[in-house]
Amino acid sequence: MQLKNIFVEGAIAPLFISDSITKHATKTNIGAHNIFLGQVRADSVDNKQVIGIEYTSNQPMALECMQAIREQIFEKYDLTCMHVYHSLGKVAVGELCLFVFTSSKHRATAINACTECVEKIKAELPIWGKEIFEDESYQWKENK
Amino acid sequence: MDIEILFFGQLTDISGCPSVKIENPGSTEAVKEWLCKQYPGLVGAKFVMALNNQLIVVPQKITEPSIIACMPPFSGG
Numbered sequence: 001m002q003l004k005n006i007f008v009e010g011a012i013a014p015l016f017i018s019d020s021i022t023k024h025a026t027k028t029n030i031g032a033h034n035i036f037l038g039q040v041r042a043d044s045v046d047n048k049q050v051i052g053i054e055y056t057s058n059q060p061m062a063l064e065c066m067q068a069i070r071e072q073i074f075e076k077y078d079l080t081c082m083h084v085y086h087s088l089g090k091v092a093v094g095e096l097c098l099f100v101f102t103s104s105k106h107r108a109t110a111i112n113a114c115t116e117c118v119e120k121i122k123a124e125l126p127i128w129g130k131e132i133f134e135d136e137s138y139q140w141k142e143n144k
Numbered sequence: 145m146d147i148e149i150l151f152f153g154q155l156t157d158i159s160g161c162p163s164v165k166i167e168n169p170g171s172t173e174a175v176k177e178w179l180c181k182q183y184p185g186l187v188g189a190k191f192v193m194a195l196n197n198q199l200i201v202v203p204q205k206i207t208e209p210s211i212i213a214c215m216p217p218f219s220g221g
Contacts, residue, residue: 038221055220056152056153057152057220058150058194058197058213058215060197061194061197061213064197086220086221097221098220098221118221121220121221122218122220122221123218124218125218125220126152126194126215126218126220127218127219127220127221128152128153128154128216128218128219128220129219129220129221130153140153140154140216140219142217142219143217143218143219143220143221
């Protein structure tokens with residue numbers, strides 16, 4: 001089975017997001033969309049400012065895991081569709097690194113499915129973020 | 145028969161390389177032992193292992209050319 005790719009090199013462009021929304025105009029059975037966008041935060045650690053995050057992944061495994069998450073979400077929620085994109089490589093502070101987009105007939109389904117999907121992505125996908133500081137030193141990100 | 149071991153995230157700081165190939169030691173437990181001997185920094189490091197993309201929950205025999213991934217806690221998103 002062909003696994004759906006979720007990875008985007010670098011930041012996710014806001015234009016890509018608006019294009020994705022536009023594409024759904026023809027799906028007139030949809031009554032609700034929910035979108036989660038992850039943005040790289042300028043955290044400060046020991047007076048050093050994060051300027052970006054560099055993402056790496058165990059890609060074949062991540063795509064298999066994402067397929068399993070997708071199946072679980074579609075089994076639990078009556079979604080019309082779901083789209084997931086995650087950055088790889090460098091993403092600067094203020095840019096977007098995660099885009100999860102769920103659509104359904106009614107809002108509760110789209111909202112709950114989106115939240116659960118984001119939680120699973122953070123907990124289960126083999127992806128790592130390296131926080132780069134302005135002096136080029138780094139620390140490995142930890143999910144809270 | 146060789147197996148390939150992949151390192152991810154902060155584990156690459158310990159291994160100093162993204163992957164190594166070694167003669168199959170026969171089981172996932174033996175791989176872990178080899179790793180801790182070869183890279184003492186891994187002793188006490190928090191990580192999980194996957195055999196051919198499947199998380200290793202119980203020790204397994206390795207009977208074919210395989211890929212073992214060593215993965216620290218995930219931090220995507």
